Amino acid sequence: MQSSSFPTDSGRSVFYADKAHMETARILDHRSIAEQTYRLRMECPTIADRIVPGQFVMLRIPACNDPLLGRPLALYDTVFDPAGRVVGLDIVYCVIGKMTRLLAGQRSGDPIDVWGPLGNGFPPLVCRHLLLVAGGIGQTPFYSLAKERLGQKVYGNRSRSVPRVEKVTLCYGVRSANFLAGVAEFQDAGIQVEICTEDGSIGHRGLVTESLQAILSESNEDCHIVCCGPEPMLEATARIAATWNVPCDVSLETPMACGIGLCFSCVVKIRQPDGGWDYQRACVHGPVFDATKIVW
Amino acid sequence: MTRADIDLQVQLGRLQLPNPILVASGTFGYAREMEAFVDLKRLGGIIPKTITKEPRKGNPPLRTVETAAGLLNSIGLDNDGMEQFIVHILPYLAELGVPILASIAGRNQTEFVELAERLSHASTTSGQASLAGIELNISCPNVSHGVDFGTDPIQCERLVAACRAASALPIVAKLTPNVTSICDMARAASAGGADAIALINTCLGMAIDWRGRRPRLGNVLGGLSGPAIKPIALRCVWQAAQATKTAIIGIGGIASVDDCMEFFVAGASAVQLGTVNFYNPRATMDVLDALPDALAEAGVLSVADVVGTLQVIPS
Ligand SMILES: Cc1cc2nc3c(=O)[nH]c(=O)nc-3n(C[C@H](O)[C@H](O)[C@H](O)COP(=O)(O)OP(=O)(O)OC[C@H]3O[C@@H](n4cnc5c(N)ncnc54)[C@H](O)[C@@H]3O)c2cc1C
Ligand SMILES: Cc1cc2nc3c(=O)[nH]c(=O)nc-3n(C[C@H](O)[C@H](O)[C@H](O)COP(=O)(O)O)c2cc1C
Ligand code: FES
Numbered sequence: 001m002q003s004s005s006f007p008t009d010s011g012r013s014v015f016y017a018d019k020a021h022m023e024t025a026r027i028l029d030h031r032s033i034a035e036q037t038y039r040l041r042m043e044c045p046t047i048a049d050r051i052v053p054g055q056f057v058m059l060r061i062p063a064c065n066d067p068l069l070g071r072p073l074a075l076y077d078t079v080f081d082p083a084g085r086v087v088g089l090d091i092v093y094c095v096i097g098k099m100t101r102l103l104a105g106q107r108s109g110d111p112i113d114v115w116g117p118l119g120n121g122f123p124p125l126v127c128r129h130l131l132l133v134a135g136g137i138g139q140t141p142f143y144s145l146a147k148e149r150l151g152q153k154v155y156g157n158r159s160r161s162v163p164r165v166e167k168v169t170l171c172y173g174v175r176s177a178n179f180l181a182g183v184a185e186f187q188d189a190g191i192q193v194e195i196c197t198e199d200g201s202i203g204h205r206g207l208v209t210e211s212l213q214a215i216l217s218e219s220n221e222d223c224h225i226v227c228c229g230p231e232p233m234l235e236a237t238a239r240i241a242a243t244w245n246v247p248c249d250v251s252l253e254t255p256m257a258c259g260i261g262l263c264f265s266c267v268v269k270i271r272q273p274d275g276g277w278d279y280q281r282a283c284v285h286g287p288v289f290d291a292t293k294i295v296w
Numbered sequence: 297m298t299r300a301d302i303d304l305q306v307q308l309g310r311l312q313l314p315n316p317i318l319v320a321s322g323t324f325g326y327a328r329e330m331e332a333f334v335d336l337k338r339l340g341g342i343i344p345k346t347i348t349k350e351p352r353k354g355n356p357p358l359r360t361v362e363t364a365a366g367l368l369n370s371i372g373l374d375n376d377g378m379e380q381f382i383v384h385i386l387p388y389l390a391e392l393g394v395p396i397l398a399s400i401a402g403r404n405q406t407e408f409v410e411l412a413e414r415l416s417h418a419s420t421t422s423g424q425a426s427l428a429g430i431e432l433n434i435s436c437p438n439v440s441h442g443v444d445f446g447t448d449p450i451q452c453e454r455l456v457a458a459c460r461a462a463s464a465l466p467i468v469a470k471l472t473p474n475v476t477s478i479c480d481m482a483r484a485a486s487a488g489g490a491d492a493i494a495l496i497n498t499c500l501g502m503a504i505d506w507r508g509r510r511p512r513l514g515n516v517l518g519g520l521s522g523p524a525i526k527p528i529a530l531r532c533v534w535q536a537a538q539a540t541k542t543a544i545i546g547i548g549g550i551a552s553v554d555d556c557m558e559f560f561v562a563g564a565s566a567v568q569l570g571t572v573n574f575y576n577p578r579a580t581m582d583v584l585d586a587l588p589d590a591l592a593e594a595g596v597l598s599v600a601d602v603v604g605t606l607q608v609i610p611s
Contacts, residue, residue: 020332022578060575065365065523069575098362115333115577257360257367258574261329263322264345264374265360279353279374284329 017260017284021046022115024062027108028079028088034181036095037137038104040112041079041088047116048078048089052156053145054251054288057091057116058259059099061106067099070113072256072283074141074228078155092181094137118259119287121156123249125149127224130165131246132191133212133237135173135229141251142170142228143182146191165224169194169215173208173233177201209236220244226251227291238291248291254282269295299588303598306340306565308543309491311429311466313395313566315340316599317556317584320547320570321399321431321470322346322371323521326385327392333577338584340566341395344385346433348400349407351377356514361503366524366549367571368503370515373401378411382418390426397468401433405445405455408432409462416463429465432456432490435472435497446472446497449484456488466491468545471532473525474500478532479539486542493536494545494568496529522571523549530562537563537604551579553586557594563604 029041047057058070073091081087095104106112122145130149132142146168147153154160173196174180180202186193194211195203204211208229216223227237228251241248257265260283267279268286270293277295280286304315318341319327326344327336336342354374361368375381381398389396398415402408412430419427434445434452445455452469460467469485471478473496485493498519503512511517529548536544546564550556551572559567572579596602 017329017332022333022576067362068365068367068522068571069362113576255358255360257362257369258577260325260333260577262325262573263360263369264325264354264371265357265369267354267357267359267374 017116017118019050020116020118020260021050022113023047024111025088025114027106027110027112030106030108033092035176035178037092037179037181038095039076039090039092040103040106041090042112042114043088044114045086045088047114049086050156051075051078051089051117052121052160053148054122054141055117055119056259056287057089057114057118059091059103060113061099061102062111062113064102067102069257070115070259071099072118072259072287074251075117075144076140077144077147092137092140115260119283120285122226122251122288124163125165125224125226125249126163127247128166128222129219129224130168131212131215131223131225132168132170133208133225133227133229133233134170135208135233136175136179137181138227138229138233138251138253139170139172139182139186140228142226143186143189145226146170146186147189150190152189168192171196171208171211171215173197173211173229175199207236208233209240212237212240216240216244216246220246225249228253231296234291235296238294238296241291249288250291250294252282252287252289254287256283259283271295299592301597302588302591304340304587306599308468308545308565309466311395311468311491313340313428315584315587316560316566317580317587318343318545318566318568319573319580320568321433323570323573326389328388330573330577334580336392337394339394339580341397341428342389342392343397343399343431343568344381344389345375346373346399346401347375347378347381347411348373349378349402349411351375351380358512358514361512361518363501363503363520364524366520366522367574368501368513368518368520369498370513370518372515378414382415386418386426395428396426397429397431398427399431399433399470405458408455409458412459412463412465416465419465427465429468429491430459430463431468431470431494432459433470433497435470446481447475449480452481453484453488456485456490460489468492468494470494470497471536472497473528473532473548478535482536482540482542486540490542492543492545492565493540494547495536496525496532496548499525499528521549523551525549526555530558533559533564534562534606551576553583553590556583556587557590557602560599560602561604561606563606565600565603
């Protein structure tokens with residue numbers, strides 16, 4: 001089956017959820033970690049054993065017809081028991097609508113439908129300084145990414161090896177101080193965190209892209225930018241990266257109806273070698289894309 | 297009666313299927329995407345995403361919006377065209393050993409016929425017959441070009457007859473519920489020589505963001521699917537079954553074995569699962585596991601024995 005000649009795009013592989021698994025997981029822990037922001041721990045060892053940074057899972061409240069569809073949520077971290085056996089995974093989410101509002105009411109012990117891992121993980125990113133740029137809830141895929149690239153943790157296959165980086169900086173922008181989630185945890189992992197708030201309640205008052213500019217103007221040597229957040233921020237970051245000639249990947253939060261490549265709802269305009277563009281499915285071709293390939 | 301005695305095979309005109317559980321066009325990608333969740337070999341049939349003669353980019357995002365117990369979509373037949381399908385996708389599907397029905401949509405009758413001819417040819421020249429049939433998508437609400445084969449019975453009959461003449465493969469006509477009389481359309485498809493009639497495609501609808509005073513879908517209008525449309529689909533199947541003897545494939549909001557049984561009783565000889573694949577990728581397997589017991593509970597030995605057994609007590 002693996003030999004089937006499905007078309008691939010611009011050198012990157014197309015991820016067909018070959019290793020995905022679906023199960024009804026038990027919620028192990030669920031707590032508020034910031035304004036409108038929760039951390040949810042699920043018991044799903046099979047998925048947790050396979051998932052790598054940048055991939056996501058679909059979550060659905062069992063037997064619920066409204067909301068009907070699953071929702072995509074990024075891997076935050078995997079969880080192990082004291083004996084070193086993989087137990088499950090954590091996601092961190094922000095309450096914005098129908099499903100996340102209901103999810104916030106679920107308690108430890110409640111069942112939740114989960115399927116994954118889905119999407120492609122982050123590409124190898126060979127560099128010395130990894131610059132992570134997050135807006136709003138966009139920091140969620142970065143915790144596992146940073147831990148792995150700093151050599152503190154392995155995700156997925158135990159023999160998986162990824163290029164090490166020397167330094168990780170997170171430029172983290174939110175509306176106001178009370179929306180900051182997980183900053184201490186990032187710092188404990190040795191990640192330099194530059195905080196920006198729109199209202200100036202903490203850190204730099206202004207946009208996260210201003211922090212990024214400041215860092216790059218000190219040194220843009222051997223950097224790689226990875227960005228996740230609202231689209232205007234992604235676009236602005238991609239432009240800055242191009243100006244400083246630094247490679248940049250973006251992780252998109254495109255709305256998804258299935259997350260596994262069935263529906264063609266999550267399409268993104270991607271530049272083609274012939275100079276034109278084509279729609280590609282963010283769930284199977286992404287959600288991480290080379291920023292220069294996206295038609296904003 | 298035990299599960300082992302139950303015969304799941306179904307015959308729809310010239311089309312024979314190992315079981316009545318199929319997957320609906322546009323809701324199962326090109327099947328490859330589902331390998332991790334579904335034992336594809338167990339399916340009664342696969343209808344891949346509709347193909348057109350030339351590649352189509354499809355509609356601008358947002359292409360889907362969730363509504364109460366339903367999903368509105370305006371994908372707009374995004375596909376790489378017939379030749380890419382034949383070269384890159386058909387060989388994979390042919391190897392699965394499951395009946396594959398290619399879904400086609402043309403902008404006019406000539407294109408439909410060309411598609412049917414080309415696919416029949418490709419199907420037979422690849423050594424083994426890679427296609428079990430052709431499904432005519434004469435019902436997509438997202439690509440209107442003036443000619444509406446799905447709403448005009450005369451055009452519908454002519455189109456089905458022309459495709460039947462152009463191909464030796466069994467023909468399924470897939471109908472839209474967005475008509476005044478589904479019976480007229482079912483009779484027309486039947487008169488044109490369809491081996492089976494599949495219904496329903498999505499119900500035309502829309503969603504609005506009143507604060508922004510904007511339609512939510514990029515294409516303004518879209519097709520509604522999912523549990524919300526099941527009663528409409530059941531009604532269409534039941535009415536069509538009264539109007540024609542041609543076999544019927546029920547589609548619309550099916551999510552469980554009970555839903556399937558309701559469609560069989562209403563008059564469908566087989567069913568297609570659609571939107572449910574998005575929110576429960578294992579739905580087809582769940583249904584197949586439960587089907588023999590449901591048929592046993594109905595006291596029948598085959599699917600055919602339960603088809604069209606609805607009893608309506610005259611008032
Ligand atoms: C790969 C991927 C990973 C993600 N990871 C996370 C994560 O780790 N944590 C997290 O909190 N969120 C994440 N998201 C976003 C998350 O999926 C949405 O916030 C969630 O689907 C909202 O569901 P809801 O039912 O609460 O909102 P809905 O009721 O569906 O939507 C409420 C409103 O928000 C709008 N909306 C919905 N989704 C989006 C979106 N993605 N972008 C912009 N507007 C939207 C809707 O149009 C609507 O107006 C991720 C998305 C993707 C694609
Ligand atoms: C996202 C999406 C894409 C679809 N694409 C097609 C298509 O390409 N061709 C087609 O004949 N029907 C298409 N349909 C319609 C389905 O095949 C089916 O008729 C309809 O969704 C009703 O069934 P359901 O409620 O089980 O989904 C599509 C439906 C959805 C939700
Ligand atoms: S979300 Fe369905 S194809 Fe990507």
